[in-house]
Amino acid sequence: MRPSKFRVAICGGGVGGLTFAVALSGYPDIAVDIYEAANTFTEMGAGIGMWPRTRKIMRSLGLEDGVKKLGKCTEFGQSAPVFHYRKSDQPEGFDFFDLSTPGGLTMLHRAAFHQFLLDRLTHTQVTTHTSKRLTSYTQPSPSPSPITLSFQDGTTATCDVLIGADGYRSAIRAGMVQEMFDAGVDLGCLEGEGVEKLKEPMWSGTVAWRAMVPFQKLEKVLPRHRAMCEPTQYLGKNGFIIMYPVTQQGEKLLNFVAFRMKHDLEGTPYHGPWVAKNQSREDFERDFEGWETEVQDLIKCVEKPLLWSIHVARPLPSFAHKRVAIMGDAAHAMLPHQGSGAGQAIDDAYTLAKLLGHPLTTVSTLPTALAAYDSVRRPFAMDIMSRSREAGRLFTFYHPELDCSVGGDEMDHRKKLEEMSERLVRNWKWAWESEIDGDVKKALGMFEAKVGKGSVRNGVNGTNGYSC
Numbered sequence: 001m002r003p004s005k006f007r008v009a010i011c012g013g014g015v016g017g018l019t020f021a022v023a024l025s026g027y028p029d030i031a032v033d034i035y036e037a038a039n040t041f042t043e044m045g046a047g048i049g050m051w052p053r054t055r056k057i058m059r060s061l062g063l064e065d066g067v068k069k070l071g072k073c074t075e076f077g078q079s080a081p082v083f084h085y086r087k088s089d090q091p092e093g094f095d096f097f098d099l100s101t102p103g104g105l106t107m108l109h110r111a112a113f114h115q116f117l118l119d120r121l122t123h124t125q126v127t128t129h130t131s132k133r134l135t136s137y138t139q140p141s142p143s144p145s146p147i148t149l150s151f152q153d154g155t156t157a158t159c160d161v162l163i164g165a166d167g168y169r170s171a172i173r174a175g176m177v178q179e180m181f182d183a184g185v186d187l188g189c190l191e192g193e194g195v196e197k198l199k200e201p202m203w204s205g206t207v208a209w210r211a212m213v214p215f216q217k218l219e220k221v222l223p224r225h226r227a228m229c230e231p232t233q234y235l236g237k238n239g240f241i242i243m244y245p246v247t248q249q250g251e252k253l254l255n256f257v258a259f260r261m262k263h264d265l266e267g268t269p270y271h272g273p274w275v276a277k278n279q280s281r282e283d284f285e286r287d288f289e290g291w292e293t294e295v296q297d298l299i300k301c302v303e304k305p306l307l308w309s310i311h312v313a314r315p316l317p318s319f320a321h322k323r324v325a326i327m328g329d330a331a332h333a334m335l336p337h338q339g340s341g342a343g344q345a346i347d348d349a350y351t352l353a354k355l356l357g358h359p360l361t362t363v364s365t366l367p368t369a370l371a372a373y374d375s376v377r378r379p380f381a382m383d384i385m386s387r388s389r390e391a392g393r394l395f396t397f398y399h400p401e402l403d404c405s406v407g408g409d410e411m412d413h414r415k416k417l418e419e420m421s422e423r424l425v426r427n428w429k430w431a432w433e434s435e436i437d438g439d440v441k442k443a444l445g446m447f448e449a450k451v452g453k454g455s456v457r458n459g460v461n462g463t464n465g466y467s468c
């Protein structure tokens with residue numbers, strides 16, 4: 001085995017952390033440790049949508065064939081139906097829009113995708129550790145000294161670069177914010193309480209009811225229900241429902257997420273458990289009282305839904321500080337209304353791996369590589385965060401000129417819905433029209449300009465050790 005040029009610690013083995021580890025496996029001279037807090041690497045049983053931008057990254061990592069086995073993939077460029085839209089917050093709802101996009105949306109079972117990534121971690125330089133909840137780290141100043149990681153079980157470990165992929169309640173984010181504050185970085189907030197707030201996510205004013213319903217059950221109770229034929233979004237004032245089929249180990253399931261929004265409570269504290277399991281269906285039904293029968297019938301099929309308060313990340317002046325960086329939800333937890341949080345974590349993973357794998361990246365140039373990651377990824381991810389927020393507002397008619405709950409007849413409502421659909425597409429088309437390669441090239445260019453150009457072995461489309 002070749003000696004490694006440096007040791008990367010990835011804190012968190014979710015979709016972001018695992019994709020990053022898989023991407024780093026293409027560089028045999030980088031040693032990787034993944035530290036996961038849970039006693040096993042798992043994901044919840046729910047759906048996850050993957051847009052063409054993300055699917056192209058999967059292809060670059062040699063993972064596309066596997067993704068194709070987990071969910072339907074339309075050829076890039078070929079138009080495919082994505083969601084059917086109905087106005088549903090009334091006794092008789094109506095159809096108003098069909099979203100079709102080039103490449104469509106690949107719908108996966110989250111746990112199956114997570115397991116697929118885990119199975120790709122076969123390289124000897126990647127070591128996984130479970131039951132390792134990181135509580136803090138120390139990053140000494142002279143660059144070559146290792147970073148020390150401390151875990152809840154009292155043990156410690158070291159690394160040369162630390163990447164926080166530890167989700168929306170990230171311990172690394174908290175440590176990094178404190179480090180930046182202590183170093184005099186302008187955090188754009190007041191001292192004390194403001195700094196503490198930056199470490200924590202913020203309630204978005206939204207809660208989500210989540211459930212998976214087996215098709216077998218639906219076929220018996222609601223044999224001709226639309227949900228089994230076409231992925232649908234049911235929209236209404238201050239709430240909407242999204243549903244689409246996913247497959248796990250051959251079993252077809254309906255992924256069901258119903259959002260309730262109190263937009264004006266955004267930024268206020270959420271009172272109650274952030275994730276509440278085994279909730280009563282009656283409370284769920286009450287939240288959608290008065291909605292069309294098609295919706296009520298489906299809610300009746302749900303058993304023990306999960307109630308999830310949706311928290312988002314507060315903006316930071318940087319996703320990196322010296323040899324520590326954050327990625328995925330730790331950096332930019334966002335509202336899920338463009339189905340893009342995991343996709344953005346995968347963007348981070350791919351960009352970071354390209355930078356760390358660069359031949360000029362060494363222990364002493366690591367801070368420059370992470371700064372290039374921050375310069376390119378932070379503006380993009382923050383833009384997607386605000387687009388996701390806007391999507392939620394459009395879906396729930398939270399614009400005075402699009403509010404279908406005030407005045408007018410069905411004709412007026414249809415006009416507003418048409419305008420809403422146009423805005424929706426304009427706001428969302430980055431997901432099927434943009435590609436990451438230009439951004440990666442930009443990040444590598446910034447890095448090379450800072451450290452001096454050498455022999456480059458991993459241009460965006462160059463050979464890098466991956467299978468394709």
Ligand SMILES: Cc1cc2nc3c(=O)[nH]c(=O)nc-3n(C[C@H](O)[C@H](O)[C@H](O)COP(=O)(O)OP(=O)(O)OC[C@H]3O[C@@H](n4cnc5c(N)ncnc54)[C@H](O)[C@@H]3O)c2cc1C
Nearest residue numbers: 012014015016037049134166167328329339340341342343
């Ligand atoms: C209702 C809903 C629907 C969504 N739908 C989509 C979708 O269709 N498409 C999409 O792209 N995104 C979607 N998302 C967003 C997506 O789920 C997240 O953005 C994504 O899971 C983030 O991945 P991550 O790896 O950054 O974090 P996580 O998935 O949260 O993983 C973090 C990992 O870190 C571990 N961890 C936490 N703290 C520590 C610690 N201190 N030490 C060690 N380990 C730790 C955790 O146990 C976990 O394994 C949705 C989100 C929601 C809420």
